[in-house]
Amino acid sequence: MNMDEVKKDHRAFSILLTFCIMFVFWLLLSAWTVYLPEPYDLSKVARGVISALIVTFITYEIFIPSRGEKVLLKLGRFIPYLAWELWQIYLATIDVAKRVFGILEVDPRIIEFDTTLRSDFALVTFANSITLTPGTVTIDVDPARGRYTVHAIAKAPADSLTVDQTMQKKVGHVFMEE
Amino acid sequence: MIIPFLAVGITIAVTILICSYRAIYGPGTFNRIIAANVIGTKAIVLLIMVGYIIERPQFIDIALMYAVIAFIGTIIIAKYAERGELCSR
Amino acid sequence: MITGTVGLLKFPDFYTRLHATGKCDAMGQVLIIFGCMIYEGFTFITIKLLLVSAFYLLAGPTATHALMKAAYVTGLPVWKKGDKRA
Numbered sequence: 001m002n003m004d005e006v007k008k009d010h011r012a013f014s015i016l017l018t019f020c021i022m023f024v025f026w027l028l029l030s031a032w033t034v035y036l037p038e039p040y041d042l043s044k045v046a047r048g049v050i051s052a053l054i055v056t057f058i059t060y061e062i063f064i065p066s067r068g069e070k071v072l073l074k075l076g077r078f079i080p081y082l083a084w085e086l087w088q089i090y091l092a093t094i095d096v097a098k099r100v101f102g103i104l105e106v107d108p109r110i111i112e113f114d115t116t117l118r119s120d121f122a123l124v125t126f127a128n129s130i131t132l133t134p135g136t137v138t139i140d141v142d143p144a145r146g147r148y149t150v151h152a153i154a155k156a157p158a159d160s161l162t163v164d165q166t167m168q169k170k171v172g173h174v175f176m177e178e
Numbered sequence: 179m180i181i182p183f184l185a186v187g188i189t190i191a192v193t194i195l196i197c198s199y200r201a202i203y204g205p206g207t208f209n210r211i212i213a214a215n216v217i218g219t220k221a222i223v224l225l226i227m228v229g230y231i232i233e234r235p236q237f238i239d240i241a242l243m244y245a246v247i248a249f250i251g252t253i254i255i256a257k258y259a260e261r262g263e264l265c266s267r
Numbered sequence: 268m269i270t271g272t273v274g275l276l277k278f279p280d281f282y283t284r285l286h287a288t289g290k291c292d293a294m295g296q297v298l299i300i301f302g303c304m305i306y307e308g309f310t311f312i313t314i315k316l317l318l319v320s321a322f323y324l325l326a327g328p329t330a331t332h333a334l335m336k337a338a339y340v341t342g343l344p345v346w347k348k349g350d351k352r353a
Contacts (some may be wrong), residue, residue, distance in 0.1 A: 028311070028314055028315075028318075029239075029315065029318075089290070089293065089294050089297075090294065092290045092294070093270070093290060093291055093294045093295075096270060096271070096274060096286065096287050096290055096291055097270045097291075099274075100270055100273055100274040100277055100278075100287065108280065108282060108283055127332065128325075128328050128329070131289065131290075131328035131331060131332055132290065132293070132328055134290075135286070137282075137285065137286055137289065137331060137332065137335055138332050138335075139332075139335050139336055139339050140336055140339070140340075149339075151282055151286075151335065151339075153283060153286055186299065189269070190268065193268060193269060193272045196272050196276070197272050197275060199276065200275050200276065200284075206281070206343075208281050208334070208337075208338050208343060209281055209284070211334060212275070212281070212284055212285060212288060212334065213275070215288070215330060215334070216271070216272070216275065216288050216292060219292045219296065219323070219327070220268070220292075222296070222319070222323070223268075223296060223299055223300070226299075226300065226303065226316070226319075230303070235312055238312065238315050238316060238319065239315070241319055242315070242318065242319050242322070245319060245322055245323055245326070246322070249326040249329075249330055252330045252333070252334070253329075253330060253333050256330075256333040256334050256336070256337040257333070257337070259337045259338075259341065260336065260337035260340055260341060
């Protein structure tokens, strides 16, 4: 990711997109309507524009349109996956509570397995999901072969990752199995 | 109307005191790093509760800044414990 | 949150303690801040609280993973069932 890959019109588009997003964030974060009801006048908006410009010129290389295809389709499939993820966090908390009070057992082990995901965003999303699922935490990721090293707290969560493979299918469906 | 916030605030303060037992006694470096991270997390919620109790909504900005700084601090310490140096030049 | 701290005291090894605090703290934080959001209604403060909770939901597990990787590579021994408490 250096300057030869970012052509001239792509650079203008990414600068514009980053500036819009930063400015919207600034507007959201600095509007007090409870204790200081002052309307927006020119000096405040000018301060916001200058701050957004400074941040944009330092970090504009994130949104490059040549890097991802069919972004809207992936985003559309991402939101039900997020809802499933929040349900898994709730189950994870109940699971830890049961193990703390001695209802289920504590028998930790380390397992390794391979997946078919290769792009950056898919690997990071899958690693975060493993950490938020009941009973497993990611240790290491090898991006060349898609090999994950995972620490599991008992036999049942370890089996749900290697034998069932429910989460690999879901993440592969969201990113179209990259 | 501040009684629920006061109750939650006192509960979280007691939890911070319990967690500092692991910070003092935990054998080795890594257990103490976990305790520092947990105390930082609970401090974010405590800041928001104090903001509601004394009726100044500016504390939420302070909580956001502290969350970012605590996260970066934890990652820096983890990177140093892994490699023995921060940047290789 | 209380369950996470009790787990921090009771679990026998570094890796299992990291399991307990990493997951329970993220969930507890989201629930507490969600309750504050319902209390407010729909003003700008709600959006700020949503930002704090969304940031911690993204950053908490990442910090947990970074600590675990640092400990594993440096060689901290993993507790199997039937060892002494560490």
